[in-house]
Amino acid sequence: MKKLFALLATMALCSMAIPPAYMQGQRNDAASRQEAPSVPGEALVQFKAGASDDAKGRALGRIGGEVLEEIRTAAMRHDGRGDLVLARFQPDLPAAAAMRALREDPAVEFAEPNWIYTHQATSNDPYYTDGSLWGMYGDATSPANQYGSQAGEAWAAGHTGSSSVYVGVIDEGIQFTHPDLDANVWNNPFDPVDGVDNDGNGYVDDIHGWDFDGNNNTIYDGGTQGRLDDHGTHVTGTIGAEGGNGIGVAGVNWQVTYISGKFLGRRGGTTANAIKAVDYFTDLKTRHGLRIVATNNSWGGGGFSQGLLDAINRGGDAGILFIAAAGNGGSDGVGDNNDTTANYPSNYQCTSNGKSYDCVIAVAAITSSGAKSSFSNFGATTVDLGAPGSGVWSTTAFNTYSSYSGTSMATPHVTGAAALYAASNSGASAATIKNAILSSTVPTSSLSGKTVTGGRLNVSGF
Structure with a gap:
């Protein structure tokens, strides 16, 4: 299904952007972006x-x-x-x-x-009952919006997720004490807080995950003023903000267990730390048997990295989907064609070691009227589907809610979809989950010829 790749391609984290890829031992002929930092x-x-x-x-x-x-x-x-x-x-x-x-x-x-990887979320100006949380709506919900993810219809059918399903959030940190996120954060039973690396993974007291940028177990650094980690907190809320609790927003999953792989700091993140973050989740799954179905990757910037692709493939071999933002175009704010201008990491092709599927899902953004968001990258062979990405309300630090736009916001809708499907289909493989997501999309004119499926996310049957 994917992908074309460039020898060098710029990458800029996405609240707005993410990038494309190449197969092991094979570079594609997509044009490269200007030299990345x-x-x-x-x-x-x-x-x-x-x-x-x-x-x-x-x-x-x-x-x-x-x-x-x-x-x-x-x-x-x-x-x-x-x-x-x-x-x-x-x-x-x-x-x-x-x-x-x-x-x-x-x-x-x-x-x-x-x-170097970064994100560029944009904020506009709160949630489900008042018509704000359109990305969770369906054509049969109240309020209704046919271009939402249809999550409200899945909830009405009794599908609200499960705490036995895990997702990794590779991003900034997360304000895990937020009243809409505190019930769903992972508490590591293998390494209690005692100053000892009890599980031998190299990370002492990684109780909720790890901060690879700061090399410590503090996954939230924004304080009570919310100075940092808004972006990671926002995408986490879309995946799994607590639902039915009468406050704030609801995620695609009302119950899910999220784990932080913080690698973006004040100055962005690096390939070295991204590799460590991806491998952290692979090790948790292979060593401890945690049912980690996907990692959310709402970031980008930089060129092709064989080291990062190797890490993504190790995750894919373990059955972990790598769900990535397609990117928000260049400095002109207009979406680019990822088929011809590679954008990493969304263009990576994760098919090594005989895998019968590509573990990467690349996500474009759409608006509440079904149009492709003007900033969203696209690609008939390199971007899989669209999801709500403009004017998306979610949790932010500290104990607040904000509306952001970007392919970064579209991506966690799809990561949430993977977790929601896994919750109702306990034996589903990564390949099955990906196929369920892509085969259930709704044809959308703005995405026709612009994505692999030509459609938008639809979790009503999940």
Whole structure:
């Protein structure tokens, strides 16, 4: 179903944007966006299996480099690959020259910049009963909106989710004490707060998840003023704000368990931390058997990363869908065609190791009148479906509610759909869940020829 990819493509986190991809060992011919930002003087270097210390030292010597960090997540421990390291190189060496020198070394499998990811949510100006929460409506709900996700119809049929279904929120942090989110946050039974890494995953006391940007277990840093982590709190509310409690908003799932994989900080996030965040959820599922059905990825920016694609594929091998925002276009605010201009991570194709399905779902945004949101990227072969993404109300920090627009807002509707389907279909595989989402879309003229399905999200049967 997907995808075309570019050698280099810009990535900008999405409350508005997200990006496209390439298959392992194969780059596509999509045009690249203008050079994306990366951390100056840093490179991710994947050494070949069996490379000696001398060989690795020789390779880094080409760029006057030194190892800042060996990235060895629990999910990588048995993959048979060589070392993946974050390296620093001499600041007067251009990044392109450094990557070229590393790639020419026989000990190196790949080398790439440490891309920077960001989000660009827009706020306008509160919820279900007053007509504000249109993204949850259906044509048979009251209030009604045929272009909503139809979640209200699923609720009326008794499908409101389950706490036994888990989702990962890879984003900013989350105000998990918000009165509409506090009942659904994960409390880690494998690693109680005692200053010890009881489950041996490398993260001490990861009670609600982990902050990979700050390298600590504090997944919310906004304080009582809500200075930070609005974006992560907003997307989490769309996935799983508590429903039927008489306050605020309701998520697609009234009951679900969300886990934070915070990697976006004050200055955005990096590829190195994105890899660790993706692998964190893979390890939780493979080691502890948590029913993690999907991660929500409302972010983007940067170019193609083999290291990040490898992590996404490890998640896909474990049956975790990677649901990603299609992106919000460029600086002109007009959506771009992801078929011709690659946008990561939404364009990645997650099909390695013989998987019969692509674990990535790319999501465009639509308005309450069914139009494709003007800012939303699209792609007949690279974007799967549309979902509500303009004027979306949800939870924000601190104990507030706000309306944002972006493909970042559309994406958690689809992640919520994956969790809602899993709650009613306990044995469903990731491939089955993805097929259920894509096969149930409603044909929508604004998405015809603009997405794989030509339709919008419909969870009424979930």
